[in-house]
Amino acid sequence: MNPVSQFVAIALALTFAVVAVLLWSMLRKPKSGRVDGPDEDNARIYREELQELQDAVQSGDMAPADFDRARQDLSIRVVQDIPESTQAAANASSNSQRAVVSAVVLALVFPLLGVFVYLTLGDPMAVAEPSLAIHAGNDGAPDIAAMAEELKSKLKTNPKDTQSWVLLGRTYRNQNQYEEALAAYNQAVALDADDRLAIERIEVIAAKNGGQFAGEPWDVIRKILAKNPQHANALLMAGSAAFSEGQFKQALAYWTTLRGQLADGSQEALAVDNALRAAAEKAGVELGSKAKKADSLTNAASSISGRVTIADSIKAKTEPADVVFIYAQAEQGSPMPLAIMRTTVQALPLEFSLDDSMAMRPEAKLSGQSHVTVKARISKSGQAMPQPGDFIGTLPHVAVGAKQVKLTISEIVN
Numbered sequence: 022m023n024p025v026s027q028f029v030a031i032a033l034a035l036t037f038a039v040v041a042v043l044l045w046s047m048l049r050k051p052k053s054g055r056v057d058g059p060d061e062d063n064a065r066i067y068r069e070e071l072q073e074l075q076d077a078v079q080s081g082d083m084a085p086a087d088f089d090r091a092r093q094d095l096s097i098r099v100v101q102d103i104p105e106s107t108q109a110a111a112n113a114s115s116n117s118q119r120a121v122v123s124a125v126v127l128a129l130v131f132p133l134l135g136v137f138v139y140l141t142l143g144d145p146m147a148v149a150e151p152s153l154a155i156h157a158g159n160d161g162a163p164d165i166a167a168m169a170e171e172l173k174s175k176l177k178t179n180p181k182d183t184q185s186w187v188l189l190g191r192t193y194r195n196q197n198q199y200e201e202a203l204a205a206y207n208q209a210v211a212l213d214a215d216d217r218l219a220i221e222r223i224e225v226i227a228a229k230n231g232g233q234f235a236g237e238p239w240d241v242i243r244k245i246l247a248k249n250p251q252h253a254n255a256l257l258m259a260g261s262a263a264f265s266e267g268q269f270k271q272a273l274a275y276w277t278t279l280r281g282q283l284a285d286g287s288q289e290a291l292a293v294d295n296a297l298r299a300a301a302e303k304a305g306v307e308l309g310s311k312a313k314k315a316d317s318l319t320n321a322a323s324s325i326s327g328r329v330t331i332a333d334s335i336k337a338k339t340e341p342a343d344v345v346f347i348y349a350q351a352e353q354g355s356p357m358p359l360a361i362m363r364t365t366v367q368a369l370p371l372e373f374s375l376d377d378s379m380a381m382r383p384e385a386k387l388s389g390q391s392h393v394t395v396k397a398r399i400s401k402s403g404q405a406m407p408q409p410g411d412f413i414g415t416l417p418h419v420a421v422g423a424k425q426v427k428l429t430i431s432e433i434v435n
Contacts, residue, residue: 168192183212190225197357197406199229216245220254227262228381231346231405232361234262253282260296264378265363269304273297276378292386295323296378323388324376325349325360325419327426329397331369335412335430341367344403345430349375349393351385352418359387366399369430387421395419397428407434 172189176182190205206222223238234242239262245255260275276297283290301308329347331339345368348361360379364371375395377386387393399412407413414430 180208181212183209186212187218187221190221194225194228195355195357197228197355199225203229216249216252217254219245220258223258224381228357229405231344231400231403232265232358232363232381234258234265238262251278251282253279257293260300261378264296264300264303267303269300270306272300273304273306276300292377292388295376295388299324299374299376299378323386323421324374325387325393325395325421325426326372326374326424327395327428329369329371329373329414329428329430331366331399331412332429332431335399335433336366339366339399339401339412341365344400345369345371345397346400346405347371347373347375347395347397347428349387349395349419351390352392352394355385357381357385359385359390359393390421392418392420395426395428397430398434399430409434 169189169192172185172192176185176189179185186205186209190202190209193199193202193205202225203222206218206225210218210222219241223234223241227234227238238258242255242259242262245252246259249255256275256279260272260279263269263272263275276293280290280293280297283293297308329345343366345364345366346361347364348358350356350358358381360375360377361381362373362375362379375387377388380386395416397414398407400408401410402408411434412430413432413434414428415432416426416428419426
């Protein structure tokens with residue numbers, strides 16, 4: 022039950038408890054068997070009912086303010102109930118009817134009036150978790166910047182909270198703030214030398230370097246595999262690193278080892294099958310019988326292929342060794358590429374194919390989209406992030422599964 026529901030339930034329970042006490046006291050019939058006069062009878066009833074109200078306050082069933090109002094009502098009713106000797110019977114009947122009417126009105130009006138006043142003057146959502154307000158923007162979407170600031174504040178008081186460092190790193194990574202993400206992961210790895218954290222960290226380094234694993238990323242992968250040749254995350258990253266460098270047979274070897282750990286038909290297995298087919302095609306080799314059983318239509322439906330060319334007016338301004346990134350981005354959400362490959366200007370024009378094996382994050386893949394934006398960018402600096410002076414070609418709203426896509430690099434990045 023969420024905090025708002027809990028608040029409403031407690032408020033209703035207390036309201037009806039108070040109403041029940043008042044109704045019981047108002048409608049309770051006097052005990053029979055006494056022959057006291059009317060005045061003495063009313064005084065005795067007054068004392069008993071007043072005692073009951075006091076007991077209700079002491080037990081917590083009634084608020085002091087409600088007790089004062091009930092006592093005043095009771096006093097007024099007692100005065101009204103004091104009959105003259107000639108009209109005792111008639112007045113007793115009238116008072117009884119009045120008590121019933123008052124009880125009905127009280128049972129209906131008291132709760133409704135309380136709800137109306139609170140909804141008018143109060144704030145029912147004030148009891149919700151404060152973090153909801155912190156983490157939501159004006160459109161109700163998560164406020165990533167606020168989340169990052171809250172984590173940073175938390176880490177100032179507890180800098181040895183490994184999980185918070187990891188969450189901060191992931192938050193920055195989702196915003197493509199790789200320098201900040203790497204700094205957070207450095208802190209997390211210093212506190213916990215877990216291989217899974219090390220893999221996450223080198224993913225950030227590779228993303229920062231435009232999908233390249235040369236240097237420290239490869240060193241970390243090899244170190245983990247030397248300790249545990251069956252480490253699933255390391256095998257996945259090793260295959261991706263080898264594929265990005267054009268070492269397709271090596272990628273096949275890593276992914277084949279990983280595939281043996283996955284259950285047939287699982288989402289992870291299907292993704293690795295797609296990667297194996299792409300690597301086998303690039304390497305010009307035949308897959309094993311088990312891999313051949315994977316549905317080829319699934320692979321076709323989760324990839325985009327075509328040809329990238331460069332406009333003559335742009336080619337004259339480039340060098341053969343200039344880096345070229347070919348990638349697909351989601352039409353909405355994070356700008357991080359769903360699939361990316363790297364080549365050079367001297368390889369253009371180039372037949373390309375983007376698929377899930379080229380994903381930068383396992384949770385963000387081409388197969389999870391219906392349409393994407395495909396781009397090819399010449400980076401004069403070799404950096405993954407666009408820089409003024411780069412050259413780019415863009416194709417919006419390309420269906421995932423499309424083939425023979427034609428993309429021309431013809432514009433300058435300002």
